[in-house]
Structure formats: C-alpha cells, structure tokens
Amino acid sequence: MHLVSYLPNDTSGAPVRLGARLGDRVVDLAAAARAAGTEPADDLLTLIRGGEPALDAVRALLRGELPADAVHPLGEVTLRAPLRPGKIVGVGLNYVEHVAESHRTLDTEREVPDRPVLFSKPATAVTGPGQPILHNAELTKQLDWECELAVVIGRTAHRVAEQDALDHVFGYSIVNDISARDQRRSGQWFFSKGQDSYAPFGPAVVTADEIPDPQDLDLSLRVNGVTKQDSNTRHMLFGIRRLIAEISAGVTLEPGDVIATGSPSGVGAGQVPPQFLQPGDLVEATIERIGTLTNPVVDAR
Numbered sequence: 130m131h132l133v134s135y136l137p138n139d140t141s142g143a144p145v146r147l148g149a150r151l152g153d154r155v156v157d158l159a160a161a162a163r164a165a166g167t168e169p170a171d172d173l174l175t176l177i178r179g180g181e182p183a184l185d186a187v188r189a190l191l192r193g194e195l196p197a198d199a200v201h202p203l204g205e206v207t208l209r210a211p212l213r214p215g216k217i218v219g220v221g222l223n224y225v226e227h228v229a230e231s232h233r234t235l236d237t238e239r240e241v242p243d244r245p246v247l248f249s250k251p252a253t254a255v256t257g258p259g260q261p262i263l264h265n266a267e268l269t270k271q272l273d274w275e276c277e278l279a280v281v282i283g284r285t286a287h288r289v290a291e292q293d294a295l296d297h298v299f300g301y302s303i304v305n306d307i308s309a310r311d312q313r314r315s316g317q318w319f320f321s322k323g324q325d326s327y328a329p330f331g332p333a334v335v336t337a338d339e340i341p342d343p344q345d346l347d348l349s350l351r352v353n354g355v356t357k358q359d360s361n362t363r364h365m366l367f368g369i370r371r372l373i374a375e376i377s378a379g380v381t382l383e384p385g386d387v388i389a390t391g392s393p394s395g396v397g398a399g400q401v402p403p404q405f406l407q408p409g410d411l412v413e414a415t416i417e418r419i420g421t422l423t424n425p426v427v428d429a430r
Contacts (some may be wrong), residue, residue, distance in 0.1 A: 130187065131333040131393050131420075132173055135206040145209050145392045149191060150333055153203045160189045160199035173212040173334065174385045177299050184336065184382070190219070202332055210257035210330045211281075211302060214387040217254070217328055218376055220277075220307060221246035223366050223391025229351040229426070230399035245367045245375050248318060250306070254328035258422055262307055263326040263427035264408050269309035275392030276350035276358050276414040278343065280306040280369055282335050286382040292372035297382065300336040301343055304389040304423040305329040305350070305414045310398050310405075329414070330387070340418055345370050347417040348393065350383075352410055357400070360393030367391075 131150040131281060136143060151373045158176075162169035169187060170176040176183050184402050198219040201314055202415070222228045258260070264272055283299025306322070307329065313321035345360060350358040367375070382388075406412065410426040 130184075130339065131316045132176070132211065132335045132336065133331075133333045134173060134207065134209045135201075137201055138205050138207055147176065148201075148206075149187065150203070151191070153202055154283070155206050155208075155232035156191065156195060157199040157201065157202045158187060158190065161195055161361060162186075162191055164196040164199065165190060165193065177281070177384045180284070181372055206219050206401075208258040208332050209260075210255050211334045212385055213252050215252070215383055216249040217252070217383055217387045217389060218306070218380070218382075219248045219250055219322060220372060220391040221248060221387045222368070224360065224393040225366060226364075230367075230394050230396065238251040241366060245372055247376065248322060250328050252306070253325055254323050254382075255330050256328065256424070257330065258325045258424070260329070260424060261326060261404065261427040262305075262329060262424050263323065263324070263410065263429035264406060264426050266325065268320060269311055270405070271310035271398065271403075273308045273310050273397040274350055274352065274357065274406065274412055275306035275308060275412075276348050276416070277304045277306050277389045277392050278346060278348060278362055278416055279330065280343070280372070280388040280390060282382045282386040282388070283384055284339070285384065285408050286373055286377040287376045289374055289376045291370040294370040295337070297373060298337045298369070300334040300415075301340050301419060302331060302334045303414050303416050304387065304422065305422060306368055306389050307411060328389075328424055329412075331422050332343070332420050337417050346419075349415050350395070351413045352404075352406070354411075357397070358393050358395035360395075362390070364393065365391060
C-alpha cells in the first residue's frame with residue numbers, strides 16, 4: 130500500500146487525514162472505516178503502532194466497496210509529510226562514490242568507513258511534498274541536496290540482529306537530506322543538517338510487503354529538470370539490515386522513527402564547478418516503486 134497524509138483542496142484549517150493512494154485516487158481511510166462500522170486510524174503513526182492487524186484491516190477496507198465521499202481524485206488533494214518521526218537517523222558516506230566526492234570537496238576522510246557514520250535530524254526539519262525548502266542566506270551560501278531511501282520503523286528495535294532487522298520495518302519512503310555545506314565546514318553539524326525544512330519527506334510510505342528487496346531500487350534527483358544523481362540502493366556500503374543492527378545496538382528505534390540511508394554521488398558540492406540550491410529552484414527526488422518527492426526552494430525571509 131501507498132499510505133499518505135493529505136488535505137482535500139477545498140478544506141481550510143482541517144486536520145491532516147490518513148489516506149491510501151490507489152493510482153490517481155486517494156481513499157480517506159477514516160471515512161471508509163466509519164462506513165464499514167470499524168474503528169478508524171486517524172493518522173499514520175497510529176496505524177503503524179497497530180501492527181499487522183491494523184494493516185490487515187486497511188487491506189480489507191480497500192478490497193470492499195468504498196463510499197463515494199471517501200474517494201478523492203489525486204488532483205483534488207494536497208499531500209503532506211506522511212508523519213512526523215520521533216527521530217530521524219541520518220547515515221553519512223554510505224555510497225563508495227559519495228565517499229570519494231566528499232573527500233575531494235568536503236575534506237572528509239579518503240578511506241571507506243568500516244562502520245556506519247550516523248547523525249540526527251530533528252523532527253522540526255520535516256517538510257512535505259510541494260512544501261518549500263527554505264534558503265536562509267544569512268546561514269548558508271551552500272545549500273545542497275541528497276536523495277535518500279527512507280526506512281520507516283514499524284516495531285521497536287533494540288539490539289536487533291542483522292538477520293531479524295527487516296522484521297522491524299514498516300515501509301519505505303524518500304528523504305531529501307538537505308545540507309548547508311558551509312555550516313558543516315565551520316563545525317556546525319546541527320545547523321548543517323537540522324534547519325527547518327531540511328528533511329523533505331514523502332510523498333508516501335510504501336508498506337514493506339510491496340518492496341521485497343529494498344537493496345535494488347533505482348534512485349535519482351533532478352534540479353530544474355536536470356539529473357544530478359542517478360544510482361541504485363544496491364551500491365550502499367551498509368545495507369538496511371546492517372544499519373538497523375548498528376543503530377539499535379545503542380539507540381532504541383521506535384515505531385515511526387525514520388532512517389535516512391545515505392546519499393549516492395552527484396551532490397551539489399561534488400559538481401564541477403560546485404552547484405548549490407537557490408530560491409526559484411525545483412528539486413525532484415525519485416525512488417523506484419515509491420514515487421517522486423518535489424519541493425521548490427524559496428527565500429526564507
């Protein structure tokens with residue numbers, strides 16, 4: 130299932146709704162549940178916490194007859210970030226070619242890391258499809274992009290073995306790990322990775338059953354229609370099983386947490402000459418089987 134959070138375009142000030150995307154339609158899951166006489170999940174985090182029984186209930190709803198008022202054309206809704214994660218764990222230097230370009234342009238180590246390089250992004254950095262990436266010229270002149278597969282945790286993971294790691298995954302999405310490179314160079318990691326709007330997330334969370342092999346997904350990123358990144362998740366240095374095992378060895382992962390699994394090469398700092406985002410740019414991050422996450426860059430003033 131492609132699960133989304135959305136608002137009908139004809140509403141104002143209403144709470145975000147939980148939906149399932151079926152092609153060019155979005156089904157209001159709460160409305161469908163009420164019509165079927167069952168208890169609705171009001172948001173994606175509640176659904177995740179409900180586990181497999183909650184997912185089975187949604188599947189049953191979608192197999193049945195849907196009331197007309199529960200179905201919206203995709204063009205008549207506005208998608209939002211699927212959820213607000215409790216925490217976002219970022220992974221640096223997780224593709225070999227990105228290690229090389231980072232050493233060349235960002236003064237990182239030449240050697241390939243022997244364990245995952247981890248950092249965090251605050252939940253306040255999350256922004257949704259179509260929402261702006263804020264360019265604050267007082268804080269950065271080097272605003273950069275990174276298309277990354279996002280892993281959404283479904284079950285609490287604490288000291289999980291690699292062979293059991295995927296049992297803790299609810300689904301997959303896209304995170305654009307926006308970065309202020311000059312802030313990182315000055316030692317300000319939090320401002321480099323964590324400013325408001327630095328975690329575009331969406332457009333949907335695709336349940337794990339629809340992506341049996343997350344280590345074989347094409348991913349790409351375009352700026353103003355020009356392809357900047359083009360790779361496949363098979364090129365990760367540390368796959369998702371290893372990442373969950375490594376992170377959960379010291380930090381408990383909870384339902385709704387997100388792991389941003391790292392960026393392939395082709396970031397702005399690695400271009401010749403370097404290229405950085407400016408107000409007016411349009412960024413499109415695409416991952417096979419998930420979709421495209423599109424965000425404009427706007428002046429933060």
